[in-house]
Amino acid sequence: MNLPTLLLVHGSFHRREMWNALIEELPGLDVRTIQLPSSAPVPVDQLGSMYEDAQAVRDLVLEIDGPVVVCAHSYGGVPVSEGVAEVGAVRHIVFLNSFVLDVGESMLGNRGGSYPPHWGVHEDEQYIEMLGAEKVFYNDLSREQAKTAAGELGPQSLMSMRQPLTRAAWHDIASTYVIGERDAGLPVPMREKFGARVGNVRRLDTSHSPFYSRPGETAALLRETLEGAR
Template sequence: MIGSDVPSPTLLLVHGAWHGSWCWDKLRSTLGAAGWSTRTVDLPSAGRDSGVHEDAQAVLDELGRIDGPVVVVAHSYGGIPVTQAAAKAPGVSRIVYLAAYQLNVDESLLGFHGAPVPDEPDGLQPVPNNPLSLFYGGVPAAEALEAARRLVPHSMRSFGEPLTQAGWHTVPSAYIVCEHDQALPPQDQEALATRSDEVHRLASSHSPFLSMPQELAALLAEIALRTAD
């Protein structure tokens, strides 16, 4: 842990649909001030017609650049490629699902919600019409508007592709339920969280890395320190 001879894990932060690594900047600054090393990755499905497996490979590629143990923090859709990638990545010491999809083998995002999966999904899903209320409750208005301006269309294929592996079966996991989430309903998060080894809760919207970075950073540090012990 920080301040001891035991190496602290690096935190790899993986964004959700329509977003990019930029969404973590505020949280990274907070974690960095506390001595934590963080990394991010941009998922190909944000802005391109790529699927879960291309996203998982991007996560694996970034993990391969990190020395020592890694705690992977996956937000929303990001939980899906992280779950796939973690099954192949020996350096991952814990997965943290932040209001994220902790799916099992053969499950997809659309399938989890009971929505039909197109036979040949392609193209890009436009940015939702109401991103401010959907994603950024509790975020200062100017900051929320700037975040919404940076959103990009997301691959339809990634929403329908099922997992072929699920890393949380072998890698310890923690779930953070965002209790005021308007994007992934808290009741869905609670159902997904039953697959994790531990469950935590924040009184936040879908994006606590913007709405309450101090509280989220403290919780992630608590989880990561326990992982390092």
């Protein structure tokens, strides 16, 4: 029996190309990626909302013939939780250093309504940019690798950080939470809280972005999940 399709959903500020090194470690699998509208390479006044992200994820899943495992990184867990609720084809969600929010919660609300120091906020233009990504996202890469990865980031819509979930797929779909023990993006209490919500926790000795620093190890975990979900 074939393995389920793997859908990779990136986080805020990112582009779908961030998964390339990981995909190279997954030969023979049906791997799909998506570009979320909230960080698409478009003028900032055209960046999408969290709900548009969720609809894009849902639409893609519904186009796939057969079972699906979704891996969501960071903010990507928010539109995934919203978008794949009650979609029977989704067999498992892997929250990779991700935000596991509940109904009524938002990214900004999860932080008590305060902007984190690594957000460069442009209120008038309604977008944010990432500051200090080398240390927050990529602290287990070489200086040159971290600089390259940070240079590939783009703006993120501010509205996507404010919009609350209306559904939370992880309540009904089997899920795994992956904690990067050296993640400088999610404080320890926050990621442990998210892990406790999901219940099934795996740990990697990595930063926020193991798809860059440990693509082989990350791929092995995802392949194991696919095997268990078929």
